[in-house]
Amino acid sequence: MDIGITKDQAIKNSISLLTEIKGVGEKSAKAMITHLLSMGSTKITEYIKSFEDLSFFTGQCPQCHNFSQAGQLCEICSNTHRDFSTLCFVKTYEDIEAFEKTGTYNGVYHVLNGLLDPCEENANLHNLTYDTFVNRFKTNLELKTIILGFDGDLESSYTKSWLKLNIKGLAETFKRDIKIFTLSYGLPPDMEISKADEITLKTALDNIKEIV
Numbered sequence: 001m002d003i004g005i006t007k008d009q010a011i012k013n014s015i016s017l018l019t020e021i022k023g024v025g026e027k028s029a030k031a032m033i034t035h036l037l038s039m040g041s042t043k044i045t046e047y048i049k050s051f052e053d054l055s056f057f058t059g060q061c062p063q064c065h066n067f068s069q070a071g072q073l074c075e076i077c078s079n080t081h082r083d084f085s086t087l088c089f090v091k092t093y094e095d096i097e098a099f100e101k102t103g104t105y106n107g108v109y110h111v112l113n114g115l116l117d118p119c120e121e122n123a124n125l126h127n128l129t130y131d132t133f134v135n136r137f138k139t140n141l142e143l144k145t146i147i148l149g150f151d152g153d154l155e156s157s158y159t160k161s162w163l164k165l166n167i168k169g170l171a172e173t174f175k176r177d178i179k180i181f182t183l184s185y186g187l188p189p190d191m192e193i194s195k196a197d198e199i200t201l202k203t204a205l206d207n208i209k210e211i212v
């Protein structure tokens with residue numbers, strides 16, 4: 001009888017895949033797989049279906065890289081009541097959720113999909129979505145205000161400086177009047193935006209400071 005792969009190999013492959021998820025170490029992955037196996041094959045099939053749906057029906061907004069229905073603009077980019085003259089850069093889509101909860105921001109976003117690493121001379125730049133932003137910048141002539149909505153850690157500060165320099169260069173090349181702001185007040189330097197409470201984030205958004 002052809003058994004395909006052995007059970008040991010199947011377990012090893014699953015653990016290895018899970019450890020690719022940020023924050024999941026080998027020990028946690030093993031515990032998850034043990035738990036899954038104890039739930040039985042029907043439950044495992046449910047998980048498979050759920051991940052298939054995730055893969056088939058969700059995607060990234062081609063404009064801002066927020067999560068969206070596959071092949072469509074996200075709810076924010078397709079909302080004509082949003083203010084397209086103001087764009088807030090964020091590290092991940094979770095930061096969008098956090099800003100949206102404040103109910104205070106009506107502009108649009110751009111998910112950078114990470115931050116630049118100052119120790120690696122921008123080696124991860126190709127993983128970020130700055131190129132998509134450049135296309136948006138060229139086509140959205142309404143754009144006047146950019147907010148760099150990042151945390152206060154080292155990578156965020158470095159990314160902010162890099163973006164400021166490059167956006168100013170773009171503005172100069174295309175003769176556009178663009179103002180760049182940062183969240184200057186109310187956000188403790190070591191606090192992640194996605195974990196900040198609504199009042200702290202609202203204060204940070206209400207007190208943006210222009211970078212010149």
Ligand SMILES: [Zn+2]
Pocket residue numbers: 061062063064065066073074075076077078
């Ligand atoms: Zn979008």
